Amino acid sequence: MSIRSLVCYVAAFVATLACVAGTACAHDIPRDVTVQTFVKPDGQTLRVLARVPLRALSDVEFPRRERDFVDLERVDQALDDAARLLLSNNLELREDDTPLASPRIVSARMSLESDRSFATFDEALAHVTGPGLPADTSIYWEQGILDVLFEYPIESDVAHFSVHAAFDRLALKVVTSLQFIPPGGTLRAYLLEGDAGLVNLDPQWHQAAARFVVLGFQHILGGMDHLLFLLCIVIPFRRARTLIPIVTAFTVAHSITLIAAAYNLAPDALWFPPLIETLIAMSIVYLALENIVSARLGGRWIITFLFGLVHGFGFSFGLQHTLQFAGSHLVTSLLAFNVGIELGQLLVLAICLPLLSLLFRYKQAERVGTIILMVIVAHTAWHWMLERFDVLRQFPWPTVTAAGLASSLRWLLLLVVLAAAAWLIPLLQRRAASEPTVESSER
Amino acid sequence: MRSRNLYIGAVFAAVVVALTIGQFALDRTATAQAQAGNQAPRFEVDPMWPKPLPNHWVLGSAIGVWVDSDDHIWIVHRSSATLAVNERPLEMQTGECCAGAPPVLEFDQAGNLLRHWGGPGEGYEWPDSNHGIFIDHKGNVWIGGNGGPDSHILKFTKDGKFLMQIGKKGARRKEGAAAGSNEGDVSNFVGGSNDQVSFGRVAKIFVDRQANEAYIADGYLNKRVAVLDADTGKMKRWWGAYGNVPDDTPLPAYDPAAQPTQQFHNPVHCADMSVDRMIYVCDRVGDRLQVFTPEGKFIKEGFFAKNTKNSGSAWDIAFSKDKEQRFIFMADGVNEKVRVIDRQTLREVTTFGDGGRQPGQFYGVHSIAIDSKGNLYTTETYEGKRLQRFVNKGLAPVKTKDQGTVWPASR
Numbered sequence: 001m002s003i004r005s006l007v008c009y010v011a012a013f014v015a016t017l018a019c020v021a022g023t024a025c026a027h028d029i030p031r032d033v034t035v036q037t038f039v040k041p042d043g044q045t046l047r048v049l050a051r052v053p054l055r056a057l058s059d060v061e062f063p064r065r066e067r068d069f070v071d072l073e074r075v076d077q078a079l080d081d082a083a084r085l086l087l088s089n090n091l092e093l094r095e096d097d098t099p100l101a102s103p104r105i106v107s108a109r110m111s112l113e114s115d116r117s118f119a120t121f122d123e124a125l126a127h128v129t130g131p132g133l134p135a136d137t138s139i140y141w142e143q144g145i146l147d148v149l150f151e152y153p154i155e156s157d158v159a160h161f162s163v164h165a166a167f168d169r170l171a172l173k174v175v176t177s178l179q180f181i182p183p184g185g186t187l188r189a190y191l192l193e194g195d196a197g198l199v200n201l202d203p204q205w206h207q208a209a210a211r212f213v214v215l216g217f218q219h220i221l222g223g224m225d226h227l228l229f230l231l232c233i234v235i236p237f238r239r240a241r242t243l244i245p246i247v248t249a250f251t252v253a254h255s256i257t258l259i260a261a262a263y264n265l266a267p268d269a270l271w272f273p274p275l276i277e278t279l280i281a282m283s284i285v286y287l288a289l290e291n292i293v294s295a296r297l298g299g300r301w302i303i304t305f306l307f308g309l310v311h312g313f314g315f316s317f318g319l320q321h322t323l324q325f326a327g328s329h330l331v332t333s334l335l336a337f338n339v340g341i342e343l344g345q346l347l348v349l350a351i352c353l354p355l356l357s358l359l360f361r362y363k364q365a366e367r368v369g370t371i372i373l374m375v376i377v378a379h380t381a382w383h384w385m386l387e388r389f390d391v392l393r394q395f396p397w398p399t400v401t402a403a404g405l406a407s408s409l410r411w412l413l414l415l416v417v418l419a420a421a422a423w424l425i426p427l428l429q430r431r432a433a434s435e436p437t438v439e440s441s442e443r
Numbered sequence: 444m445r446s447r448n449l450y451i452g453a454v455f456a457a458v459v460v461a462l463t464i465g466q467f468a469l470d471r472t473a474t475a476q477a478q479a480g481n482q483a484p485r486f487e488v489d490p491m492w493p494k495p496l497p498n499h500w501v502l503g504s505a506i507g508v509w510v511d512s513d514d515h516i517w518i519v520h521r522s523s524a525t526l527a528v529n530e531r532p533l534e535m536q537t538g539e540c541c542a543g544a545p546p547v548l549e550f551d552q553a554g555n556l557l558r559h560w561g562g563p564g565e566g567y568e569w570p571d572s573n574h575g576i577f578i579d580h581k582g583n584v585w586i587g588g589n590g591g592p593d594s595h596i597l598k599f600t601k602d603g604k605f606l607m608q609i610g611k612k613g614a615r616r617k618e619g620a621a622a623g624s625n626e627g628d629v630s631n632f633v634g635g636s637n638d639q640v641s642f643g644r645v646a647k648i649f650v651d652r653q654a655n656e657a658y659i660a661d662g663y664l665n666k667r668v669a670v671l672d673a674d675t676g677k678m679k680r681w682w683g684a685y686g687n688v689p690d691d692t693p694l695p696a697y698d699p700a701a702q703p704t705q706q707f708h709n710p711v712h713c714a715d716m717s718v719d720r721m722i723y724v725c726d727r728v729g730d731r732l733q734v735f736t737p738e739g740k741f742i743k744e745g746f747f748a749k750n751t752k753n754s755g756s757a758w759d760i761a762f763s764k765d766k767e768q769r770f771i772f773m774a775d776g777v778n779e780k781v782r783v784i785d786r787q788t789l790r791e792v793t794t795f796g797d798g799g800r801q802p803g804q805f806y807g808v809h810s811i812a813i814d815s816k817g818n819l820y821t822t823e824t825y826e827g828k829r830l831q832r833f834v835n836k837g838l839a840p841v842k843t844k845d846q847g848t849v850w851p852a853s854r
Contacts, residue, residue, distance in 0.1 A: 031557070067606055114512045114580035114652060138674050140600040143582030403473035409466040416462060420455040427448060 033171035038121045040181040041157035048150040055142040056170040079108040083148040092164040103150035111145040168194040203327040209336035216340020232287035249301040253308025261316030271395035276313045278388040283307040284381035288374040481841045483792045486833040488803030493554035500544035505822035507576035510814045516550045519576040560603030568612040575647035587645030589663040594641040609676035614641030634691030636665040639678040663710040682739035728755035745789025761813040779805040795846040803848040
């Protein structure tokens with residue numbers, strides 16, 4: 001390295017330190033920026049409206065007048081450059097997997113940071129295509145906002161569109177708020193953090209399903225508490241015939257509450273997530289202790305069903321921020337998420353069951369081995385339970401209100417209906433089996 | 444066996460019917476409860492907000508707060524000028540802690556300190572005693588001042604770059620009175636409530652986006668609301684109490700039993716515009732809010748804790764964030780509470796807060812502002828010297844007139 005380049009490096013380092021240590025420094029990379037976008041296909045044109053603060057566009061020099069106010073009479077070219085270089089060049093749009101050509105910039109203009117017209121597409125479109133700010137408006141350049149309308153040529157407005165918004169270089173933390181408005185369809189809102197990759201704005205059912213199978217698979221494998229619960233379920237029943245009703249009960253139960261939570265039927269209160277997390281830990285402690293004491297195998301499916309309801313709410317917390325990628329296939333995506341969970345469980349069972357069999361055959365007698373494993377599991381879950389209960393205690397108990405009681409009654413009603421079905425279906429099956437056929441009665 | 448099954452089936456059916464009826468009845472009750480009764484926003488103090496300041500910085504008397512369009516909270520405080528020597532040994536180089544923070548501070552919603560700046564600089568006259576802060580629709584920061592010679596207001600960018608000074612410092616000094624000594628002595632200064640250039644110790648500024656006009660609560664020496672062009676600073680109009688031409692003749696001490704005075708008392712402490720374009724003016728010592736059109740036509744007035752003497756009860760206001768701005772939240776730095784007022788009737792609905800040093804209590808609650816979620820922010824003057832956040836917990840039935848300290852229910 002030459003002395004000259006060394007001096008350059010040192011100077012750059014010192015300048016960086018000065019910026020970090022000091023207050024605001026010109027052309028700083030902003031801490032956080034929100035980019036607002038609307039995407040609307042209409043006929044053979046796809047319109048994209050974008051809004052971004054000027055302070056995130058420091059790579060472009062905006063012409064200024066006295067006191068660093070933006071010179072609105074000479075700013076158009078700089079706004080076009082910023083729109084192209086920093087927005088459209090980092091925005092990839094696809095129509096049925098075919099990348100769209102570069103867009104036409106219909107309008108690029110400055111707005112005040114207090115402007116609220118990006119609340120809806122129509123308001124934003126009217127704002128961007130309407131009269132601009134008077135040329136004598138005084139806006140300090142870093143306090144302005146760039147609003148842009150891009151138009152992309154498309155084949156059809158009912159095609160499947162996807163978007164890759166790579167605006168992550170505009171600030172240390174970038175959130176892209178994207179609203180997709182398909183023709184005649186309901187608006188779909190996405191909140192993408194950093195570079196979220198390619199997002200299908202109107203995913204087909206198999207695309208949504210594939211995404212959610214993967215999510216479910218990853219979720220169960222990343223949740224140690226769910227896996228320990230599974231271990232507690234299977235350790236006394238390592239044969240498929242005895243396992244099937246229990247695992248089925250767990251699957252049905254967690255599917256019920258997972259879907260209910262996705263349809264906003266779960267309590268929307270701060271105490272609810274820690275309550276569920278505490279109950280999940282408690283479920284592991286209970287099953288581990290029951291296994292130690294010796295499981296009542298006959299009733300295991302009932303308790304598994306009840307705990308499955310609790311775990312379903314737990315699964316739903318992991319889904320909250322990803323349901324935006326389901327498009328119009330919410331039920332499909334939820335079922336796919338469940339499939340992913342089951343696949344993950346099957347993988348774990350496929351690994352655990354042979355290992356347990358080997359362990360109990362060659363290393364440790366089954367009863368003693370079970371007790372040792374369950375003591376370890378119970379000990380771990382006990383600590384989780386206490387930690388989670390500590391979090392739960394920080395929230396006040398909900399006050400009893402008529403609305404809260406009504407919500408509780410709805411859940412109780414669901415449970416009673418399920419219990420009635422569980423009682424009635426086997427009864428009807430037995431009756432159908434015991435009734436003599438016409439042929440036999442005639443004989 | 445058959446009769447047993449019938450019996451179980453009947454029990455299930457009866458339970459389902461009972462639960463369905465019960466649920467409908469409770470839903471109806473809940474709807475009725477929500478529609479009836481006297482309701483007001485409920486708040487809880489957030490004792491963990493804001494986060495500790497860096498560099499061993501501490502606040503002085505905190506006399507202004509505003510929330511900008513990004514929901515960032517801005518305050519102005521008097522820093523070292525109001526800190527005793529034993530509060531700032533680091534600054535005095537006699538110990539490790541503490542030092543006065545820069546006068547203008549910006550916090551994010553998480554309570555992190557973002558930008559910080561302020562103090563004397565080139566091209567402008569920093570107030571002797573800064574007072575009130577406002578962030579306008581263009582993102583500019585406005586600051587007033589109520590020190591002895593302060594008769595001007597300043598406008599900066601959010602980074603602290605100077606943009607404009609309106610009025611000249613010292614304009615209210617009496618002819619012949621020497622500058623530089625006894626600046627706090629009122630006898631050296633005289634009000635000038637009809638001055639078209641300078642002010643008289645400005646308390647607060649509010650900029651109307653629609654007309655690009657700044658409303659000046661003017662002030663601790665003058666007795667008026669002044670309206671300026673927000674870009675040029677040119678005076679456009681002004682008025683006194685009841686829309687009268689302001690008169691600087693000193694008023695007798697406030698007497699709750701006397702007829703309301705036809706002029707504002709000092710200080711005129713706020714002049715904020717509501718969504719229906721009415722100007723609400725705090726006559727702090729007169730314990731009253733007066734409401735005007737933007738042109739200065741008097742509409743109505745309301746009195747609050749009318750027996751409050753000395754510094755008065757009407758310190759500062761913030762409007763609730765619902766579409767109609769149904770409520771006004773008024774800081775009352777003598778009685779140490781925030782008054783929740785029905786905006787249309789100017790009737791007090793409830794109050795919260797109490798005097799004291801703990802979170803949720805006040806010592807000289809001076810200024811108040813609200814964010815987009817309806818959370819309130821207060822700053823305290825005198826030795827209060829702090830910024831607090833009160834979290835909006837939604838509308839709730841009013842159970843008590845004075846709620847006292849709104850401590851978090853979870854603690």
